[in-house]
Amino acid sequence: MPSGAVGRRRSDGKRTHAAILDVATRIASIEGLEGLTLGRLAEELEVSKSGVYAHFGSREQLQLETIAAAQEIMEREVVAPALSEPPGVRQLKALCERYLSYVERLVFPGGCFFSSLLAEMDARPGRFHEMAQAGAREWWGLFAGVAADARERGELAADVDIDQLVFELDSSLESANYYYVLLRDPAVIARARRAVAGIIDRARAPGASRA
Amino acid sequence: MPSGAVGRRRSDGKRTHAAILDVATRIASIEGLEGLTLGRLAEELEVSKSGVYAHFGSREQLQLETIAAAQEIMEREVVAPALSEPPGVRQLKALCERYLSYVERLVFPGGCFFSSLLAEMDARPGRFHEMAQAGAREWWGLFAGVAADARERGELAADVDIDQLVFELDSSLESANYYYVLLRDPAVIARARRAVAGIIDRARAPGASRA
DNA sequence: CCTACCGATCGGTAGG
């Protein structure tokens, strides 16, 4: 057997694995991580339940890999493009705008995967609760770091409260996510954009130039 | 059989019915309306599954009555006390403060029942999706009515955008709910209070007295 | 309110 054949088969297996996870992120964004069942996935992929199962060995492993796959998608769609902007207020604005665009384009058909996870697991103890906590802290930390950088650069007022700023920006984004998915009304996204612009404007250093 | 005995039995049945719904609202606020099962309820109430079932005739009826029971609790804990304040900005502030207090006191152990419903059903078509839409519109309408009243009284600036104001206030409240339940950190509620105060202050009419 | 059941579906296993 030529090694090329083995390589092809292995990469087919990897591709299938990735394809399963892609469908899994979409199902979980709509139905939740608890609504992600082997039977539902098998049906969507038109394979047997045990065919899906064999790729993961347990439902929990499937759920964990689904979270990791969703993380990569959000990294690619929101975080990386925002961080490719020049640091400071531009990055802060880009982070908000990229998130809103990712919601508006329905990158996940059920809206932001991690907002869904947050709401589903906020009151249920266990591993996923802890992961939702960690995810929230990471997301807040990202915002806080970018905002602190903007403040150090003198683009935001020296006395701006970073945690308060992050709360207010993130509130607008999360709220836009839930209500846009519920109502499919572009006005929701427009209001979030306006709210974000106002929050950042009011946090600006008095003498700073506009980015 | 004296009519008193019949009355007692009927009121026992009613009390049991109400007790089931009370537990149901608590379960659903944590596990979601999909996580509310007859078996779970029966276990919590220490009766048989069919004993619970007999009270409702279908699972959907149980879910519908659970939503109605939660609505009454929110009406009693948030809406009615807020509307008992003098109309205008005082009512608007009271609505926000009553909501935050209701989240902080964990009136529902999983946080605001309708925020949970919104996030659970935002992307799932069906009857509950439509009820979540209707609930959101009612909630927004309540805020918009109180805010418009405040504007007509000259307490808010004549050019204030009511929909934008409601979006920004509600964002702070919803976000406080999800993050408070996730992190149990009082700082979350404090940030929401500060955000709400800022939003209302900036919407004030230039010459209006402080409420 | 109960027991005892129904078919469907759950996660997971055996064996191929």
Place this chain on the structure above:
DNA sequence: CCTACCGATCGGTAGG
């Protein structure tokens, strides 16, 4: 990747 199963749980029914 498949079929064929396992025990548990789902909503719901029958009969009391």
